[in-house]
Amino acid sequence: MTVTAVEKHPDTLSMTITAEFEAPPERVWQLWADPRQLERWWGPPIYPATVDSHDLRPGGRVEYHMTGPEGDQPRGYWDIVMADPPRSLVFRDGFANEDGTPNTDLPDTESRVTIEQVGDGRTRMSLESVFPSAEAMEQILAMGVEDGFKQAIGQIDAILAEDQVAQA
Amino acid sequence: MATALDMDRVFAALADATRRDIVVRAIAGGEGVAELASHYPMSFAAVQKHVAVLERAGVVTKQRFGRRKVVRTDIEGLRVAQRLLDRYEELWRGRIDRMTVLIQDIRDTKEAKP
Numbered sequence: 053m054t055v056t057a058v059e060k061h062p063d064t065l066s067m068t069i070t071a072e073f074e075a076p077p078e079r080v081w082q083l084w085a086d087p088r089q090l091e092r093w094w095g096p097p098i099y100p101a102t103v104d105s106h107d108l109r110p111g112g113r114v115e116y117h118m119t120g121p122e123g124d125q126p127r128g129y130w131d132i133v134m135a136d137p138p139r140s141l142v143f144r145d146g147f148a149n150e151d152g153t154p155n156t157d158l159p160d161t162e163s164r165v166t167i168e169q170v171g172d173g174r175t176r177m178s179l180e181s182v183f184p185s186a187e188a189m190e191q192i193l194a195m196g197v198e199d200g201f202k203q204a205i206g207q208i209d210a211i212l213a214e215d216q217v218a219q220a
Numbered sequence: 221m222a223t224a225l226d227m228d229r230v231f232a233a234l235a236d237a238t239r240r241d242i243v244v245r246a247i248a249g250g251e252g253v254a255e256l257a258s259h260y261p262m263s264f265a266a267v268q269k270h271v272a273v274l275e276r277a278g279v280v281t282k283q284r285f286g287r288r289k290v291v292r293t294d295i296e297g298l299r300v301a302q303r304l305l306d307r308y309e310e311l312w313r314g315r316i317d318r319m320t321v322l323i324q325d326i327r328d329t330k331e332a333k334p
Contacts, residue, residue, distance in 0.1 A: 054320045055313055060305040064240075065231060067305050071316045075323045083319050093318035096311075179312065183231075 056176070070178040077167045077175045081138030084108065084165065091116070099126075104152070108135050114143075115152055127152060131160075141165040145181075160184070233277035238262075239270050242291070246280050249292035256291060 057070040073080055083089050087103035095101035095118045104115040114130040127148035134142040146160035164180045234240055242256055257267035271291055274280040282289050 054316055058309050060302065060309065062234075062302045062305055065234070065305075067308055067312075069309065069312045069316070071319075073320060073323055075327070079323060080319075083322065089322060092322050093315050096314060181308070 065183040066181065068178055068180040070176060072170065073175050073177065074173065075175055076173060077138040077169050080167050080175045080177055084141060085137065087114075090114075108132055108137075108141070110134055115148065129154060133162075139167055229277035230279060233274050233279050236270070236273075238267075239274055242267075242270055242274060243279055243293050246291045246293040249283070249290055252288055252290050 054071045054073065055069060056072050057068075059068045061067070083093060085108055087106040090106070091101045091103050094116065099118045099120050101116050101118050104117060106114050108114065110132055112132045112135075114132070115127070116129070117125045117127045119125055127150065128146065129148050129152075130143040130145050131154075132141070132143050134140065142162070142164045144160045144162055147155040149155050161184070162182045166178045166180075168176050170176045234243070238260060241259075245251060245256060245259065253268050253271055254264065256271065257264045260267055271280065271282075275282065278294055280291050281294050283292050
């Protein structure tokens with residue numbers, strides 16, 4: 053199991069997820085710092101992400117878009133608050149208009165990433181996200197919900213397969 | 221199932237520290253608005269307003285016990301917030317799974333090279 057802990061606080065609308073990887077911290081940092089790697093994990097498989105610009109320095113911005121199955125292209129950006137390679141990254145994750153400018157009608161999410169070596173080539177990464185409102189959360193989930201959908205289909209397939217075995 | 225409107229109300233209701241404190245106190249469900257008000261350096265009317273916001277969001281309900289009305293936390297309201305966080309957790313579990321595969325892929329490629 054890669055994910056080692058999840059803490060959720062419905063009262064303060066925050067979540068911390070912790071994972072461990074079989075790699076040094078520099079390698080885990082590359083997942084964030086290399087735009088070509090970032091776009092391979094940020095979007096769900098049926099909403100792949102394309103990074104349009106990438107400046108991971110404090111005050112810098114990362115701009116991306118995702119491409120959906122219907123050709124829809126939701127856009128987003130990160131405003132980098134703090135970056136200390138390969139240890140920590142703080143950014144505000146927001147939604148962008150079609151022209152790439154920040155959509156100020158929607159609130160953003162603050163995310164804090166902490167990366168630390170835990171010995172023997174293993175690295176712990178924790179991500180804390182704080183949501184300002186349900187609206188922000190709904191929007192974020194609307195972009196990521198396809199994952200859950202795919203999982204649900206996988207579960208249905210598994211159940212159907214079991215039924216067939218039972219009937220045979 | 222709660223609607224999106226309900227969720228917005230729940231989150232707006234819980235965005236305030238005093239209201240969160242009221243929610244915690246009202247889990248026991250033994251106090252009325254007057255008793256709750258005695259815990260805070262604000263007027264009865266102000267506390268009554270906070271309770272009303274929580275009530276509209278469905279986070280607390282007022283229940284009658286004999287002649288008294290007590291404020292009680294409705295756990296279902298908090299469950300809505302919990303469900304949203306559950307979905308966010310799934311989103312990040314998916315991302316972390318892809319990170320793990322990516323680290324493994326690139327290491328395999330390097331090791332395959334002579």
